[in-house]
Amino acid sequence: MPVPFPAADTARLHETLATLVDDGGTPGGVIVCGTADGRRRVLTAGIVAPECGDASPATDTTYDIASLTKVVATWPLVGRALDAGLLDLDAPVRDVLPPMAGETPSGDATVRQLLTHTAGLRASTRLDLYRGAEAQLHELLCREPLEGQPGRHRYVNRGYILLGLALAHIHATPLDVLAHELWTDLRMGSTRYGPVTRARDVAPTEQRVPGAPRIWGAAHDDNAALMGGIAGHAGVFSTPNDLATYALSLITAFTGKSGALDRWLRAALIPHAPIEPGLHRGLSWVLADGGRVAYHHGFTGTSLYLAPDTGRYLVICTNAVYHGPARARLAPLRALALKTVSAT
Secondary structure (H helix, E strand, O other): OOOOOOHHHHHHHHHHHHHHHHOOOOOEEEEEEEEOOOOEEEEEEEOOOHHHOOOOOOOOOEEEOHHHHHHHHHHHHHHHHHHOOOOOOOOEHHHHOOOOOOOOHHHHOEHHHHHOOOOOOOOOOOHHHHOOOOOOHHHHHHOOOOOOOOOOOOOOOHHHHHHHHHHHHHHOOOHHHHHHHHHHHOOOOOOEEOOOOOOOOEOOOOOOOOOOOOOOOOOOOHHHHHOOOOOOOOOEEEOHHHHHHHHHHHHHHHHHOOOHHHHHHHHHOOOOEEEEOOEEEOOOOEEEHHHOEEEEEEOOOEEEEEEHHHOEEEEEEEOHHHHOOOHHHHHHHHHHHHHHHHOO
């Protein structure tokens, strides 16, 4: 039986979210605490954004989930490709990209290294520097020299950009089409790559330049935006309800101990590289509590936590980046969420 969330724990989460809103950390937000038996507790605070009038955030509010794209799109699609025999975790990514001649130092990185951020690729991703280049993006990225020692953890986006390009190539199908098929199978009907139409139930993100229009319905991530909003590292929009549905699918597969999704989640829970004391990187996910909890964050103010052994999950959706970079402001809520979902 799954371990329920005590009322006192959800009350603390609600209070912390409300405090974040009251202190100007985010216009509003939604938290979903759920268990494998289908029970959900929804916590909300604030508004979607001033541009949306008095609309309150809800489970059907659409958020730019930023780097949650890595675990909601790219990671499950890689798992499907592996199960179909189209990918090998320990083969160089260049083998599943269009042919390239000459040296490709970054193309030597394996799929496993890209998933675990241990390939040694350049950390700073500036695709704008490649505007006007004659070569295709996968070739430009693969020709880059390594910046770090392979095997050591360093969070980078370009590895997931390469994985997204590889997935599209091996399937001969655009990444957003592959992702739509995945999300349809998982009953995530409100999850899609942007852009999405501006509306009261779509959370705006950041105003980058004073006087310029606020980003609203388009990818907040610059590099994803340069790729038309469709990339392996960012660009997906989703709702708290869909993210909860996704988390429940993963937890249910794990509990049932059967199927490709269960095998892929169990593989992801194996530590591959230390991040800091108490945290390791698995396949895409950050692992805590000795590998019993997996989670990931999105720069815009989103988070997804899984505790498969106890049948728990927790979703956080905010647009905290509305007020600029939000990592420090979100830290107390995220720390409490991890502590709460880890409890037994």
